[in-house]
Amino acid sequence: MPEMSLTRINELIIIIYAFSVLFFFIDFIHNNRKANKTAFWLLSIVWLLQTIFLFYQMFTTGRFPILNISEGLYFYSWVLVTLSVVLNRFLRVDFIIFFTNVLGFIMLSIHTFAPSQYESAAVSGQLISELLFIHITMAILSYGAFTLSFVFSLLYLIQFNLLKKKKWGKQLLRIDDLTKLDHMSYVLNVIGVPMLLLSLILGVIWAYLKLPNFHWYDAKVLGSFMMLLVYSFYLYSRIVKEWQGKQVAYLNAASFLILLINFFLFGSLSRFHIWDS
Structure with a gap:
């Protein structure tokens, strides 16, 4: 898969994740079940896309992708998203879920836009602008x-x-x-x-x-x-x-x-x- 296509997938994940955090905040403030349900399904989409991307990286590299800081950040954000999905599915701990997702959003954003992970300087520069x-x-x-x-x-x-x-x-x-x-x-x-x-x-x-x-x-x-x-x-x-x-x-x-x-x-x-x- 071309490098730019991978970045587009990660950017899509970032946008969906941002909307998920927004709805989790509305639920956290308002105790709104509809907002919580919307946030959960958006988070589930984020988890699914991240999981597919994680397995793709494992398939292309032939190893578990955690050997550098960029891969580590991505896996860390995936773990946080996974924990958030599990907690939201089985427990009602809105405070923990909201701030866990804020942290996960930070880690995923750093991973997505960090220029060091991209071989092409043009791709790196375009991502910084985006x-x-x-x-x-x-x-x-x-x-x-x-x-x-x-x-x-x-x-x-x-x-x-x-x-x-x-x-x-x-x-x-x-x-x-x-x-x-x-x-x-x-x-x-x-x-x-x-x-x-x-x-x-x-x-x-x-x-x-x-x-x-x-x-x-x-x-x-x-x-x-x-x-x-x-x-x-x-x-x-x-x-x-x-x-x-x-x-x-x-x-x-x-x-x-x-x-x-x-x-x-x-x-x-x-x-x-x-x-x-």
Whole structure:
């Protein structure tokens, strides 16, 4: 099988795995059985494709493929996926399953995009560019989810103010009810947080592979992780502290302000965060 075909299979596995982690996060936060079932079947597809690839490597090399760090990472990620499938099938340990899959996603991403495992420099360079493309795409999708969440929170505050002042009119009728606005804002953040997490994982991997002088204290890096912490605090406040309504809407608006600062200000201050490969 050509080298590029193998890389395409691994990239497909990465994308399916990312969606699986997203649904596992939704189940972890929401205790949603449909999300768990979807995540499990996606993870099963990942396991099947990895297993086929593992046996293909064994057939072509004539040995068990664990003799170098790249092969070791792949086998490690396969073991984590296998354990996740078994645990999810027979036990309900959502916390362990979610974080095990995050770790497995990291290991598989490092294996897939590490240039040292590819003989062709062209293939290696193309994969690094594609890694950056996936990182940017996932980051923008998470930003989109956070932006829509902010819009719903803003509409919530407008609706709340109209009701408080007893202004009954067309504006009130055209805006959805408070409960739905609050719920949609929350759901979009539940989607945005794991997407941002996976994007940051891929971004860090890209930086270590591509940049000779990658610094954790870069403005964009710090700002992105600050965003992740702020929106994680939003979910914590909503789920654990049971904040609702106006209080959590203001928190979401403040979180969106951090997003804007990170995108426009920290992006301009970053030493390496430019939109190229």
